[in-house]
Amino acid sequence: MPSRGRRPTRIGPRVSRPTTRPGTPGVSGGEIVGTSSVRILFSVVRIATAIAAVIGIIAQYHVNYAYWQDLGVTGVAGKSLDFALFFTVDANLLGAVVLVVGGVRLARGRVADPGVGWVTLRLASTVYLVITGIVWNLLLRGQPQPEPLKLDWADQIVHVAVPLIVLLDWILAPDRRPLRAGAIGRVIAFPLVWIAITLLRGPFTGDEVFQTATYYPYGFLNPDSSPGGYGTVAAYVVGLTIAVCAITGALILVSRFRAPTDPHRRATPAIR
Template sequence: MRILFAVTRIAVAIAITAAVVAQLTTSIGFWQGRGLADVTSNVVSFFSFFTIESNVAAAVVLAVGAVMLLVRKGANDTTLYTVTRAAVVTYMVVTGIVYNLLLRGIELPQGSTVGWSNEILHAVAPVYLLLDWIFAPGRVPLGARRIRPILVFPIVWVVYTLVRGPLVVDAVYGNDFWYPYPFLNPNTSANGYLSVAFYVVLIAAVIGLVAAGVLWISRRKPRTRLMR
């Protein structure tokens, strides 16, 4: 069982990495085709997508988890790794939910979209991360207070996005601002920052609920004492 999950984790980590690289390569080609000699700012913007950051973290967590399954034999995962994994699972599940409910079919400011890459990053990987969390061996139970570190990154990301947005010039589309997702863009939202605030609160609630569910799952079949 441990070998099966180790191999699967490596395969999914490779698939995620390939998907990110394929989309980045395509985006760079798109930007250069628009006559941009310096694509540095656009590359930074590319890695400012919550989806990309979550998937990069997922690939790393899966790779580390595969090694732990093979090296630690029958031992449980460390608490640090389990908390980190719980956070990444939360982000990936939220990525899947938000994209498929709010963003599917909407053009994002990343250039030409790679179809198969898009599906891996927004559908395949989130589903696998959740299944891996439920069924893979080694997980230790986590107490409810572990929700706090899980929420740190989304809060930092929202602040970063809203502060950076009006300071970045979108050379590709000729805008004096750049936001990764339309619902965070006060310039195009129906009620400006009021609409943005609504979506931020809504998605924060979704993240909190998903995180609580992820922690609850960790306690269903405890293999060690509860980590409070």
């Protein structure tokens, strides 16, 4: 028996207590994501890509505005609205916002458990930019347009560079979170609404630049110039819907694997 006043001798190895602090992995207050150099690299790339996207859109609007002025277009406000309703413009501006917010979050080094809204928004932005790049390169690249409107470097930025970088960011960035298939319905909502507005607006919106009674931002959505009319347009819409759902599903699947740049990140439950 141990003598009085003396502590008993510990038998076995000493077990150290875990020391966790807010902001470390596994704590609900947030988590440090990736190493500092990786986080800063992705943060810089995100913000630089956002700036490039905005510059590309502004440059395209500038050449369009100058062209309208040269033609003596009186409905500049209407043409500006037409420009703003291009899916390419919408996808790149949304992408720029998401990239800046995501870049700041990474630079700060703390990422609280993301809510459904933020995770879905980042996924949606990636899908919209990827589909923009695919459609432009398959259906629209090389189509004739007035010489003053040609701006190849801006086209390459908003239709090739930004979609590719955002896709790689989704695959490689250390702050990815698992998602479930239910996110597909949320992502597809905006493209369907955009298509509906475009088709409903087209017959009642003339084009002062090309002197037509109707206006559609993309030729494959124009029933007047399509061989099969609305039937051809419907086929394109169905095909694009399937493509968006397939791309979204693929990116959701990717989200369930640990990002290569963050090998020590703890698994996060999938979001419904």
